[in-house]
Amino acid sequence: MRAALWYGRRDVRIVDIAEPAIAPGKVKIRVVWCGICGTDLHEYAAGPIFIPVTPHPLTGQQAPVVLGHEFSGDVIEIGAGVTSVEVGDRVCVEPIISCGRCAACAIGKYNLCRSIAFHGISSPDGGAFAEITMADERMVHRIPDSMSYEQAAIVEPAAMVVHAIRSSRFRVGDRVAVFGAGPIGLLIVQAARASGANGIFVVETSAVRREHALRMGASIVIDPTREDAAAVIAEETGGGVEVAFEATGAKQALSTAIAGTKFGGQVVVVSVWEGDATIQPNQFVFNEKTMIGILGNCNNFPETISLISSGVLGVDSMITRRIGLDDLVSDGFDALLGATKEHVKILVSPS
Ligand SMILES: [Zn+2]
Ligand SMILES: [Zn+2]
Structure with missing residues (x-):
């Protein structure tokens, strides 16, 4: 074969x-x-x-x-x-x-x-x-x-996103930021919208992918090559989102995700990294932020299959x-x- x-x-x-x-x-x-x-x-x-x-x-x-x-x-x-x-x-x-x-x-x-x-x-x-x-x-x-x-x-990438949302501190009414509007980022947008997000910011360099993000429920899309994404998010939210999802594996995106998250907020890393990134720990200490990582999925294929077949995730x-x-x-x-x-x-x- x-x-x-x-x-x-x-x-x-x-x-x-x-x-x-x-x-x-x-x-x-x-x-x-x-x-x-x-x-x-x-x-x-x-x-x-x-x-x-x-x-x-x-x-x-x-x-x-x-x-x-x-x-x-x-x-x-x-x-x-x-x-x-x-x-x-x-x-x-x-x-x-x-x-x-x-x-x-x-x-x-x-x-x-x-x-x-x-x-x-x-x-x-x-x-x-x-x-x-x-x-x-x-x-x-x-x-x-x-x-x-x-x-x-x-189903497999969607199951990872369901796992990420459920593992995060996201609650109905929270604002979220999504870095990267590839398949994972776009699924996060849909899952966050379905879960009651009160504003979804998507940071993405590709115009085509920003269009997809808007169609799938993003409130505001930001081109980080033209705008300071963290500043836009801070301005629109009064200090940052409750939860940011990093789905690019790019150093700059991780820094912006940390900066765009409010005090007490959470950065969820769902990307796989080819190299190291730099973090200033005081960004977490002075703001009591947290960061978690997500790998694959766990015990959630059946519900993910039904979320897709029922159209909740398109x-x-x-x-x-x-x-x-x-x-x-x-x-x-x-x-x-x-x-x-x-x-x-x-x-x-x-x-
Ligand atoms: Zn995969
Ligand atoms: Zn084992």
């Missing part, structure tokens, strides 16, 4: 590999759509970040690895002992692989597993930029008939391009990394 393998930075190849062989407890899936995630872009442009180059402690995997973890498809085979899904079911998959034994796993926080691995990064079952992939039964979720495969490919307009696997690098990665940032979510059809 055809699959996209990460060999190294700026070296992703579409090659023929063997189909994964079914095993007890596993579910084999024919991939219909797999979205390109910011994580894939980080690995392509600046990796390895999560991709193991020596054997992964939990899975034993190392590069080259099959990429792709935001996906939907059809169950085509089930392993011995699998009871919750059947051949023919339409599904999406939580891309987290956890040990089940560490301190984090012991309290159900499998997204913080001390030896965490990810589908499409360090999984023994491959990734979803491939015609066929496989996953553990408990990570496979059926989707309702009313939900499209395209929508189902967005994901269709975020899908701005659909491509085949052979065009993954040129029309996918390079397009998303380009200067214009005209695309939001690009879906890939491996078949």
